[in-house]
Amino acid sequence: MSGSGGNHLYYGDNLSVLREGIGDASVDLVYLDPPFNSNATYSHLFKDESGQVSGAQIAAFDDTWHWDDMVSGQALIELRDSPHQEAAKMLDAMVGFLGKNPMTAYLAMMAVRLVELHRVLKPTGSLYLHCDPTASHYLKILLDAVFGASNFRSEIIWKRTSAHANAKRNFAAVHDVLLLFSKTKGFLHNESYGPYSQEYIDEHFVHLDPDGRRFRRSDLVNPAVRPNLRYEFTASNGITYQPHQNGWKVSKEVMEQLDREGRLFFPKKENARLRKKIYLDESPGVPLTDVWDEPRPIHASAAERLGYPTQKPVALLERILAASSNPGDVVLDPFCGCGTTVHAAQKLGRQWIGIDITHLAINLIETRLYDAFEGQAAFTVHGVPQDIGGARDFFDRDDKTKKEFEKWACGLIKAYPQGGGKKGADGGIDGLFRFGPAREHTAIVSVKGGKNVGVAMVKDLDATVTEQNAQIGVFLTLTPPTKPMLDWARGAGTFQVDGFDPVPRLQIITVEEAMQNGPRAVNTPLRHGSPYKKAAREEDARAQGSLDL
Known part of the structure; x- marks a missing residue:
């Protein structure tokens, strides 16, 4: 537990x-x-962050x-x-x-x-x-x-x-x-x-204080017979009010406090009953x-x-x-x-x-x-890998986890996973993200977890980037890249956004680097964030206490 x-x-x-x-x-x-x-x-x-649904399922x-x-x-x-x-x-x-x-x-x-x-x-x-x-x-x-x-x-x-x-x-x-x-x-x-409906507010909260505060009147007569609450009350307006035969709802001390706080409604008619103000901005609403x-x-x-x-x-x-x-x-x-x-x-x-x-x-x-x-x-x-050993174990567990490994790895760099879980369904594209001033540029991600990674896989990514009219390819690998892989990536050229330094067109990143650095492991102009729409900020975020399970 x-x-x-x-x-x-x-x-x-x-x-x-x-x-x-x-x-x-x-x-x-x-x-x-x-x-x-x-x-x-x-x-x-x-x-994804551009608002478009991916073509992959x-x-x-x-x-x-x-x-x-x-x-x-x-x-x-x-x-x-x-x-x-x-x-x-x-x-x-x-x-x-x-x-x-x-x-x-x-x-x-x-x-x-x-x-x-x-x-x-x-x-x-x-x-x-x-x-x-x-x-x-x-x-x-x-x-x-x-x-x-x-x-x-x-x-x-x-x-x-x-x-x-x-x-x-x-x-x-x-x-x-x-x-x-x-x-x-x-x-x-x-x-x-x-919340009250506007119709209810208009019907019941019909009175206004001089400052514009809206209220309704509430009876101060006790619904039951309470002899101990029968008392005369002289209000701040100088008028003495007689109790109903049942008595008041509140004690004399509370009545005096309501008067001091301006919460009593004084009737204009001489024999009308004293009432309490119930303010709209203090009312809880409709049960x-x-x-x-x-x-x-x-x-x-x-x-x-x-x-x-x-x-x-x-x-x-x-x-x-x-x-x-x-x-x-x-x-x-x-x-x-x-x-x-x-x-x-x-x-x-x-x-x-x-x-x-x-x-x-x-x-x-x-x-x-x-x-x-x-x-x-x-x-x-x-339930997610916490270190590189856990990542390797996740990939090696069984064939069913391979696609989940790819999705998890894409999530490390905030890429949008592609593919419907069937072998070959992704067309060599495991994820993508967009970047640039208006998120108008695309980076394609290829995830490899096996030990037999080689330069042919980088060449395939290079070709996919070209075919898809993407701007950057990210090769995310569980095992360290070979020298021929790095050489091919260096020879693939750069991509530049106006006003920014050029970045490698093909980038090889290890899963360990992605676990350590997150999206910062990828070198892009205007670093990309989440592939999902950003959640609105909560103004009253608060720290949490402890939980015993």
């Missing part, structure tokens, strides 16, 4: 991370937004599920052998009713993870599962089985978009579902409020219901948008965190994607744990937190 304190970002399968890295009853709040079973293939996860995840006895069937067996017999019975019933198909494969994947999320929650903790109506009803049944039906708290409807063209033969699908469960009846909940038509979704032109297709607004996560956690509490997102949950947690002073299975997401989250909090967000990244 991790016990080093601080915030934690994990690369890996969240089921393994939960089982091996997160302790029992160590988390105060779980939010998860798993890939929906909506038959959508998110092959273009990110736009980046299939970092695919939320079309297929039943596989080695995966889905194993999940069902694990549930049957676990203490969560109700969950096992429920999943068995679903498979029996629905059959072995994409939906039940999805539910099997979710069931074993929900069991682990229940385990890591504290008795006062809560879980929000964000989903769409495609599977929300099945997921709620699973949650009933894992958490207990009596611990269901709310089904929140969030309006995520406006009406659009899909309404021609149906009602427009515009909402997501958030299923809220607590671990026990002793769960934490902070009263939550939404939240389980239907949310805001925060509004992130539109294409929004400054918050990073280019991730399922990105949620930070304000949505801030609302959830404010309702179900306190500063210093531990927030976990096991499908953290582009990092909205950990961003909100960092902003609100919560400890956080994020898990994702793609290096694209891990790299994006690191960059997002750095940009938003100006390097003040301290966290530990797990």
Whole structure:
């Protein structure tokens, strides 16, 4: 178990991370937004810094599920052998009713993870599962089985978009579902409020102080009979007010304080009741219901948008965190994607744990937190190489990790990974980045992890740079380059941007150099930054405390 304190970002399968890295009853709040079973293939996860989608497919995840006895069937067996017999019975019933198909494969994947999320929650903790109506009803049944039906708290409807063209033969699908469960009846909940509508403000906050401060009037009569609160009150206007037969709502001392602070409303009519001013700028808002038509979704032109297709607004996560956690509490997102949950947690002073299975997401989250909090967000990244020995081990692990190694290596120099994970699909291009005054120039990255690197590979990169009309080629190698490789690179010439010194057209960089120097390992005019859209800076970034897992 991790016990080093601080915030934690994990690369890996969240089921393994939960089982091996997160302790029992160590988390105060779980939010998860798993890939929906909506038959959508998110092959273009990110736009690069120019705003263009890469021509290569980046299939970092695919939320079309297929039943596989080695995966889905194993999940069902694990549930049957676990203490969560109700969950096992429920999943068995679903498979029996629905059959072995994409939906039940999805539910099997979710069931074993929900069991682990229940385990890591504290008795006062809560879980929000964000989903769409495609599977929300099945997921709620699973949650009933894992958490207990009596611990269901709310089904929140969030309006995520406006009406659009899909309404021609149906009602427009515009909402997501958030299923809220607590671990026990002793769960934490902070009263939550939404903003007043302008119509409500215009109707109720109709009075103005001389300084223009808007307020409404509130009765000071006690709703119950309180003989001890029956007293005459002589206000600062010289008028003595008689109590109602029930008495005042507040003591005489409090009434005098309200008068001193200018918070009493003196009626013009002689027999009218004394009232209290409730100022709009001090009012919490409307108590939240389980239907949310805001925060509004992130539109294409929004400054918050990073280019991730399922990105949620930070304000949505801030609302959830404010309702179900306190500063210093531990927030976990096991499908953290582009990092909205950990961003909100960092902003609100919560400890956080994020898990994702793609290096694209891990790299994006690191960059997002750095940009938003100006390097003040301290966290530990797990599951990625920390030194050159770890890098070699990562590459040598098995054939499945080769493409992930390439994506990780590209991330070291903030290059945008290319390729869909199939051999030969990238056409010899493993990554790219743009540079120059308007990011108008392109650099192509080739990653090589094997020991048999040679000059032929550098020649191939040289040819690719020419064919693609790129300006620079970066050869990123796990093993040191040979002299013929270096000689060819030196002979490939230079590229120059007006007003800057020329730079080598072909640059050979070792993975070790990239680990040590990051993007600075590459020599480009106007050093390139993240391939993703830069996150807006948070003005109230704050340091985090400790976390015991």
